[in-house]
Amino acid sequence: MKRTTGQDRSVTAHWRPATRAVRGGTARTEYGETSEALFLTSGYAYDCAGDAAARFAGEQAGMTYSRLQNPTVEMLEQRIALLEGAEACRATATGMAAMTAALLCQLETGDHVVAGRAAFGSCRWLTDTLLPKFGIATTIVDARDPQAFFDAVRPETKVFFFETPANPTMDIVDLAAVCAIARERGIRTVVDNAFATPALQRPMEWGADIVAYSATKMMDGQGRVLAGAICGTEDFILNTLLPFHRNTGPTLSAFNAWVVLKGLETLDLRIRRQSENALAVGRFLEGRVPRMLHPGLPSHPQHNLAMRQMDACGPIFAFEVADRTQAHALLDGLGLIDISNNIGDSRSLMTHPSSTTHSGVAAEKREEMGVTEGLLRLNVGLEDPADLIEDLGSALAGAGL
Ligand SMILES: *Cc1c(COP(=O)(O)O)cnc(C)c1O
Numbered sequence: 001m002k003r004t005t006g007q008d009r010s011v012t013a014h015w016r017p018a019t020r021a022v023r024g025g026t027a028r029t030e031y032g033e034t035s036e037a038l039f040l041t042s043g044y045a046y047d048c049a050g051d052a053a054a055r056f057a058g059e060q061a062g063m064t065y066s067r068l069q070n071p072t073v074e075m076l077e078q079r080i081a082l083l084e085g086a087e088a089c090r091a092t093a094t095g096m097a098a099m100t101a102a103l104l105c106q107l108e109t110g111d112h113v114v115a116g117r118a119a120f121g122s123c124r125w126l127t128d129t130l131l132p133k134f135g136i137a138t139t140i141v142d143a144r145d146p147q148a149f150f151d152a153v154r155p156e157t158k159v160f161f162f163e164t165p166a167n168p169t170m171d172i173v174d175l176a177a178v179c180a181i182a183r184e185r186g187i188r189t190v191v192d193n194a195f196a197t198p199a200l201q202r203p204m205e206w207g208a209d210i211v212a213y214s215a216t217k218m219m220d221g222q223g224r225v226l227a228g229a230i231c232g233t234e235d236f237i238l239n240t241l242l243p244f245h246r247n248t249g250p251t252l253s254a255f256n257a258w259v260v261l262k263g264l265e266t267l268d269l270r271i272r273r274q275s276e277n278a279l280a281v282g283r284f285l286e287g288r289v290p291r292m293l294h295p296g297l298p299s300h301p302q303h304n305l306a307m308r309q310m311d312a313c314g315p316i317f318a319f320e321v322a323d324r325t326q327a328h329a330l331l332d333g334l335g336l337i338d339i340s341n342n343i344g345d346s347r348s349l350m351t352h353p354s355s356t357t358h359s360g361v362a363a364e365k366r367e368e369m370g371v372t373e374g375l376l377r378l379n380v381g382l383e384d385p386a387d388l389i390e391d392l393g394s395a396l397a398g399a400g401l
Pocket residue numbers: 094095096097099120123163167192194195213214215216217226227228343
């Protein structure tokens with residue numbers, strides 16, 4: 001495998017983001033294929049026993065087993081690292097595998113974690129249920145307020161873990177302020193950047209240490225595969241994450257890596273168009289529904305902060321209607337927009353978080369997070385926004401709004 005033109009750091013570092021998204025990480029076989037090769041192989045053969053021994057000893061470059069390395073997965077890892085502006089990246093089978101590995105690889109009994117209250121349901125399960133089982137204490141804070149992180153710090157605090165924008169309430173975390181609090185105390189920040197992706201927000205530019213992804217969402221972007229990624233310094237990835245990752249095996253399949261490589265080529269185009277569409281649809285809904293949670297609209301209490309740290313608002317927002325009955329009636333009145341709990345898809349999808357993605361979170365915790373019974377989350381796709389607005393218009397009327 002030959003790295004294609006300029007795949008050494010001195011050159012790729014000068015590539016602009018659009019070039020990195022299309023060409024970053026590409027390595028070609030002797031056939032010179034233009035599209036990245038798909039290596040569906042679990043193992044690798046050696047020319048002689050001595051080569052096998054040397055490779056296992058780390059004395060010879062090369063691959064040994066696809067739980068540890070795979071050429072297609074490696075191309076994806078290099079492309080994501082380039083887009084993120086990170087020294088290194090490791091891909092995982094799902095976003096949750098990325099979050100779990102990013103936390104567990106660096107925590108041990110007696111440590112303490114401060115985590116954002118508004119979060120993806122399974123991320124809350126990690127902080128509320130899994131970590132405490134191993135004697136890792138967690139404090140859940142309102143992450144909109146940097147002071148809340150400051151106040152929660154203990155001598156044994158090792159990690160701040162949060163997402164911004166947060167799923168599904170669209171809370172925004174002040175990356176510069178919270179990362180500065182962490183840095184001063186030697187605490188590592190783990191930022192779940194699934195909603196924005198590096199196309200719109202690069203948390204490391206604001207001081208984050210580790211950025212973790214569900215690549216299932218905007219990076220694939222077409223609702224096809226599950227994938228995840230963890231970005232950090234070379235030291236963190238090689239010395240802290242890799243021993244955990246290689247031995248526990250949350251490895252991404254080569255096929256899924258190949259699909260996400262193709263997704264990244266159009267990420268910037270898709271996310272910018274979907275952000276524009278989400279603004280158009282948001283403007284239509286504003287005033288027609290009791291409450292909007294849309295960071296792209298000036299009515300969002302953290303609009304200015306969102307626009308400072310993100311290049312655009314992204315495709316996802318939430319809004320509130322009266323209660324579960326009205327929320328379900330609105331969903332049932334949709335003709336074009338699908339009732340579906342995925343996000344980041346090029347299709348518009350709507351879900352009722354309290355009865356789906358967050359149904360596993362206890363009712364009182366849901367209310368505390370802002371996941372009310374009337375909350376609906378909308379992922380705006382690449383359809384013509386006029387068609388989406390027509391669909392929403394008739395669904396609103398049908399639900400008595
Ligand atoms: C979807 C999602 C995850 C989990 O990702 P999977 O790929 O579904 O495992 C984690 N965090 C956020 C913010 C998400 O939206």
